[in-house]
Amino acid sequence: MRVAICPGSFDPVTKGHLDILHRAAKLFDKIIVVVVINPEKKVSFTAEERMDLIRRVTQGIPNIEVDMFSGLLMDYVRDKNAVAVVKGLRAVTDFEYEFQMALINKKLNPNADTLFLTTSAENLYLSSSIVKQIASFGGNIADFVPAEIVEDVKERLCPAQ
Ligand code: PNS
Numbered sequence: 001m002r003v004a005i006c007p008g009s010f011d012p013v014t015k016g017h018l019d020i021l022h023r024a025a026k027l028f029d030k031i032i033v034v035v036v037i038n039p040e041k042k043v044s045f046t047a048e049e050r051m052d053l054i055r056r057v058t059q060g061i062p063n064i065e066v067d068m069f070s071g072l073l074m075d076y077v078r079d080k081n082a083v084a085v086v087k088g089l090r091a092v093t094d095f096e097y098e099f100q101m102a103l104i105n106k107k108l109n110p111n112a113d114t115l116f117l118t119t120s121a122e123n124l125y126l127s128s129s130i131v132k133q134i135a136s137f138g139g140n141i142a143d144f145v146p147a148e149i150v151e152d153v154k155e156r157l158c159p160a161q
Helices: 015-027 047-056 073-079 090-109 127-137 145-158
Strands: 002-010 032-037 064-069 084-091 112-116
Touching: 002 015, 002 073, 015 032, 015 084, 015 112, 032 047, 032 073, 047 064, 047 145, 073 090, 084 090, 090 112, 112 145
Parallel strands: 002 032, 002 084, 032 064, 084 112
Antiparallel strands: none
């Protein structure tokens, strides 16, 4: 079984993430979506909440599992016998950082590769932080996050609305 890992903060999962997950799930037997816990990062949703949001929006994709992890991604990849890490790549601005991480990760675990899927054109501008900013001002986020979780994001970021 060929397993790939889709890691990220997913704070919260967006339509851009979901597009990548759908496409990755077609390429591998199993995808494990991993909420990576970074204690230094200020987040709006707990890791458990983020996992729950991902589970709800990926219900229709049978070969997706959701998990969380704290530590070196490549230790997790090794532990799961995964062959690849799949990430979405938006603009060139993502590239330098992602390229650096891919090279370091290859060094840490030569048995796994990083695979970049180019984002769909409609999600080029999308990020969790932009979504949170729009939601915090009461803006419409329906185009940016899956319908199942729009209310959760609105309630968390702009409870008065
Ligand atoms: O959604 P994000 O915040 O862009 O995801 C970044 C993430 C979580 C994939 C990245 O920070 C990561 O892999 N963290 C785990 C720590 C690690 O393995 N660091 C060494 C790689 S350079």
